[in-house]
Amino acid sequence: MPDHIVTGFDDDLGRLRGHVRDMGLRVRCQYNDAMSCVFSWDEDLYEKVLRSDDEVDRSEERVVDFSTQILMLRQPVSVDLREVISALRIACDLERMGDCAEHMVRRVKELPSGVLEDGGILGDMRDSIYRSMLHAGEQLEGTMSSYERRDAEEAIRAWMLDDKLDEAYALSVKGILSSMKNLPEHVKVLSSMLMLVKDVERVGDHATNIAESVHYMVTGRRLKDALPSWAGKD
Amino acid sequence: MEGLSRIKVECRGVSAFYGETQALNEVNLSIYDHEVMALIGPSGCGKSTFLRSLNRMNDLVSGCRIEGEISLDGEDIYGRGMDVTRLRTRVGMVFQKPNPFSKSVFENVAYGPRIHGMASNRSELEGIVETSLRRASLWEEVKDRMKQPGSSLSGGQQQRLCIARAIALNPEVILMDEPCSALDPIATARIEELIAELRGSYSLVVVTHSIQQAARISDRVAFFHLGKLVEDGLTGDIYNDPKDDRTLGYITGRFG
Numbered sequence: 413m414p415d416h417i418v419t420g421f422d423d424d425l426g427r428l429r430g431h432v433r434d435m436g437l438r439v440r441c442q443y444n445d446a447m448s449c450v451f452s453w454d455e456d457l458y459e460k461v462l463r464s465d466d467e468v469d470r471s472e473e474r475v476v477d478f479s480t481q482i483l484m485l486r487q488p489v490s491v492d493l494r495e496v497i498s499a500l501r502i503a504c505d506l507e508r509m510g511d512c513a514e515h516m517v518r519r520v521k522e523l524p525s526g527v528l529e530d531g532g533i534l535g536d537m538r539d540s541i542y543r544s545m546l547h548a549g550e551q552l553e554g555t556m557s558s559y560e561r562r563d564a565e566e567a568i569r570a571w572m573l574d575d576k577l578d579e580a581y582a583l584s585v586k587g588i589l590s591s592m593k594n595l596p597e598h599v600k601v602l603s604s605m606l607m608l609v610k611d612v613e614r615v616g617d618h619a620t621n622i623a624e625s626v627h628y629m630v631t632g633r634r635l636k637d638a639l640p641s642w643a644g645k646d
Numbered sequence: 647m648e649g650l651s652r653i654k655v656e657c658r659g660v661s662a663f664y665g666e667t668q669a670l671n672e673v674n675l676s677i678y679d680h681e682v683m684a685l686i687g688p689s690g691c692g693k694s695t696f697l698r699s700l701n702r703m704n705d706l707v708s709g710c711r712i713e714g715e716i717s718l719d720g721e722d723i724y725g726r727g728m729d730v731t732r733l734r735t736r737v738g739m740v741f742q743k744p745n746p747f748s749k750s751v752f753e754n755v756a757y758g759p760r761i762h763g764m765a766s767n768r769s770e771l772e773g774i775v776e777t778s779l780r781r782a783s784l785w786e787e788v789k790d791r792m793k794q795p796g797s798s799l800s801g802g803q804q805q806r807l808c809i810a811r812a813i814a815l816n817p818e819v820i821l822m823d824e825p826c827s828a829l830d831p832i833a834t835a836r837i838e839e840l841i842a843e844l845r846g847s848y849s850l851v852v853v854t855h856s857i858q859q860a861a862r863i864s865d866r867v868a869f870f871h872l873g874k875l876v877e878d879g880l881t882g883d884i885y886n887d888p889k890d891d892r893t894l895g896y897i898t899g900r901f902g
């Protein structure tokens with residue numbers, strides 16, 4: 413697309429994109445750290461995840477403030493307006509993902525060590541929980557990459573990764589629920605774990621929201637209206 | 647809304663020439679009952695020429711020639727039987743610079759109805775003047791200044807006086823060529839509010855250079871470029887996702 417006649421406008425949008433990209437990077441790091449923490453506890457990493465939350469919050473404030481300023485001073489329309497609206501929405505989803513990452517490590521901290529190891533209470537579920545977290549992370553990667561590249565097709569592909577996550581999530585939940593039945597004495601640990609995988613699922617939900625925002629930003633149309641018919645979802 | 651509304655003015659293959667130069671090229675556009683249609687596009691693209699062709703103001707421009715068909719309620723306005731004076735009362739016009747006659751406020755509004763014999767006595771005429779000024783949201787400001795010259799009003803008031811003057815003739819369509827370009831934001835807001843009110847009674851076609859203004863006031867937008875109608879559609883649709891790159895370039899302020 414050609415540049416704006418007022419070059420300051422392009423500079424502003426470029427900076428806004430920079431803020432969103434930066435926020436995306438922080439949340440990706442935070443999520444990856446949280447994931448490491450879940451599978452092998454590390455006190456320093458735990459502290460780092462908590463600290464990142466403040467940084468993510470500040471990133472969101474930057475996106476909100478800067479978006480407001482652009483809306484006020486440039487009065488954008490069409491693609492430019494969608495760019496700003498999407499930045500606001502994406503920042504909101506990223507912030508919630510950061511919260512999820514924080515919740516995850518807090519929950520793990522409460523768990524006795526070794527629950528996810530072989531022979532641990534949740535040893536059997538290690539694989540499906542790992543896959544849930546992996547897919548949610550991939551989805552986050554994919555949507556933020558589609559944002560950076562302004563690629564609506566890539567956004568759709570990232571959106572569709574949700575199926576894989578759903579599958580692994582359902583498996584994890586099923587496993588945890590049946591353990592609850594069989595190991596009633598561990599119900600506290602198991603419900604913590606249930607909430608943890610719920611957090612992972614939420615990360616995936618926010619990633620699909622971001623994919624939808626990217627699609628709308630690029631095309632002006634809803635992602636769900638652009639899906640191939642075989643991919644139709646609720 | 648297109649499904650529900652009736653076509654008021656229909657243009658088919660309208661071209662305009664000033665001597666050898668072509669200013670409009672095969673424009674097809676319909677204007678519906680009770681809608682506000684905004685015409686936008688870069689300077690010189692033919693917006694004013696198109697607007698003037700809708701009530702044959704171009705007849706007054708020497709060397710200007712219109713081709714194609716324009717109908718008002720299905721009647722060809724360039725047809726033989728058309729009474730042009732009558733046409734211009736049915737399709738009124740408001741210009742960029744407020745241009746009150748050098749007469750009193752009252753006479754500015756009363757002049758048209760009087761020469762068209764629309765009132766049989768003084769009190770009827772006064773009634774028309776008051777109603778028109780009220781509809782133009784000017785009555786309260788000028789009811790005690792009816793004898794003062796129209797030119798003694800502020801720019802924004804003068805523009806509303808010109809709108810009252812058009813309304814006094816009981817038009818069906820009102821054309822406005824950049825009606826706010828000489829006004830401050832408050833006077834502009836008053837005119838925009840007035841446009842919203844008038845929409846209930848008339849069809850309005852408004853040329854504006856402000857794409858924000860077009861967004862605020864119009865139901866539909868038509869984008870002109872180099873004498874061609876590039877696209878027209880519901881304002882929200884055009885502003886979200888125009889079909890043509892020239893439209894996108896224009897509304898977002900990019901090089902096309």
Ligand SMILES: Nc1ncnc2c1ncn2[C@@H]1O[C@H](COP(=O)(O)OP(=O)(O)OP(=O)(O)O)[C@@H](O)[C@H]1O
Pocket residue numbers: 664668669687688689690691692693694695696707
């Ligand atoms: N009286 C005239 N004689 C000759 N050419 C004219 C005349 N009026 C307009 N034109 C030409 O016709 C073209 C369209 O002019 P028009 O005034 O309709 O454009 P516009 O879209 O209203 O522009 P603006 O936004 O600057 O008012 C221009 O190229 C202009 O130079």
Ligand SMILES: [Mg+2]
Pocket residue numbers: 693694695823
């Ligand atoms: Mg003009």
